[in-house]
Amino acid sequence: MSSNDEKRASVDVDGVKASYLTAGGGPVVLLLHGTYWSRVFLPILDDLAAAGLRPVAVDLPGFGRSGGELTPKTATIPELSAWVVRFVRALGVDGPVSIVGHDIGGAIAQHLLLSDALDVNAFALVNGVTYNSWPLPRIAQFSDPALVAATSAHDLVRIRRGAVAAALAGAADDALVEEYLEPLAEERVARSWMALAGAADKRYTLELVPSLRASTTPKLLVWGEDDPFQQIHNAERFAAEVPNTTLVRVANASHIPTENDPRSVAAPLAEFFAKHAVGKPAKG
Numbered sequence: 001m002s003s004n005d006e007k008r009a010s011v012d013v014d015g016v017k018a019s020y021l022t023a024g025g026g027p028v029v030l031l032l033h034g035t036y037w038s039r040v041f042l043p044i045l046d047d048l049a050a051a052g053l054r055p056v057a058v059d060l061p062g063f064g065r066s067g068g069e070l071t072p073k074t075a076t077i078p079e080l081s082a083w084v085v086r087f088v089r090a091l092g093v094d095g096p097v098s099i100v101g102h103d104i105g106g107a108i109a110q111h112l113l114l115s116d117a118l119d120v121n122a123f124a125l126v127n128g129v130t131y132n133s134w135p136l137p138r139i140a141q142f143s144d145p146a147l148v149a150a151t152s153a154h155d156l157v158r159i160r161r162g163a164v165a166a167a168l169a170g171a172a173d174d175a176l177v178e179e180y181l182e183p184l185a186e187e188r189v190a191r192s193w194m195a196l197a198g199a200a201d202k203r204y205t206l207e208l209v210p211s212l213r214a215s216t217t218p219k220l221l222v223w224g225e226d227d228p229f230q231q232i233h234n235a236e237r238f239a240a241e242v243p244n245t246t247l248v249r250v251a252n253a254s255h256i257p258t259e260n261d262p263r264s265v266a267a268p269l270a271e272f273f274a275k276h277a278v279g280k281p282a283k284g
Contacts, residue, residue, distance in 0.1 A: 007045060008065065011090045018087050019065035020058040024049025027277035028093050029269075031057035032084065034103025034129070035139065035196065036167075036256070037064030037183055041102070043258045047266035051274040053098075058087055062192025064183050070192040075199040077104075081111040085118055098122040098277040100269065103230070103255070104129055104196065107204050114211045122276035124220040124269060125235070127227050127255050131209065133234045135200035138163065142197035153190035157181050160193075166228060169254035176259070212242045219245040220272045222265050224253030246272075 007021045021038045023045040031041040041057035048055040060080060061068035073079065088097060096119040101109025106128020113123045142148055151159070164180045165172040183189045219242060223235040232249070239247035248268045253260035 007042070010065075011087070013061075013083065013087050013090050014068075016061065017067040018058060018061070018090065019067075020056050021045060022054065022056045024052070024054050026052045026054050027096075027098065027273070028088075028091070029053050029055045029098045029100060029273050029277060030084070030088065031055055032099065032101045032105030032108050033057070033060065033063070034101075034105040034107075035193065036103060036164075036180060039064065039180060040256050040258055041100075043262035044266035044269065047263065048270050048273070051270035053270065053273050053277060056091065058084070060192075060196075062189055062195075064189075068192075069188045070195040072195050072199050075192070075195040077107045077111050077199075077201070077204040081108050081115065082117070084108060084112060088118060095119065096121040096277075098124075098273050100124045100126060101128045102126045102258075104134065104200060106130065106230075107134070110205060110208050110212065113217060114208055114215065120217060122218050122220075122273055124222065124272065125238075126222045126265060126269075127224050127230045127235075127257060129230060130205055130234045130238050132202040132206055133230055134202055134205070135197065136229060139197045139200050142194045143199075148191075148194045148198065151190070151194065153185050153187045156190045156193065157184050160184060163229075167255035168259050169224075169226065169256075170252065171256070171259040209241075212238075215242065216244055218272070218276045220268060221245060221247045222250060222257070222268055223247065224250050224255060224257035224260060226253060227255045227257075229255045 010017045010019045038057040038059045059066035062070040099109045106125045113120045221235045239245045250257040250264045
């Protein structure tokens, strides 16, 4: 059994299995992926747990080890945010939570921060989307129904291989790249990925900017400096414009810095959430 399997649990949401990685106990820190899956957070779970936190890295519907399948309608940021709220309630959490968003999960995290659906007491992004930094053309092309219909799971794995390798950068040996791609080999997961890509829309972050500038919630950005996709200047702008935001740079790290330098990502997150996270542990 791998460390991934040892840390995996599930709960039903809307009658469908929602799979998640977790460790430790204490206040819940919700970890939200984007165009990858919960695997991006595996390298930092133990360090967060050692700080007295309960990290919960969920697979969105149709991703990773979760059941279900996303559609263009259910893959929008508002719909996914509402699903995350239902997931949190299914865990038995009815108090404050902290949130981390990576990649498109950053848009979900921002939406939840500013909604009334969850009481978010601390917020972080790890190379997440902001402002108009997304979707990149390689993602936006999947808004074309004809392309989606013509793309099989086998095709998508081939298409995504180069992007995954670039996101992992120096950590990208063949085995790790294949581990990141493995869920996409299932047609249902491939369709869910394309639905998420096709529904990606910068308006979901741009429309939040005024409310972000008025937010007093503590915020932390932890950023791989060499990210070719969500570039560091976006994080610098966010830190300059949004109050109570601290930016931590991770040198020699790309879009998935949790793999390039897990300790340099986990340490500031653990310190930040240990200071600001409060609430009751999840039941599940």
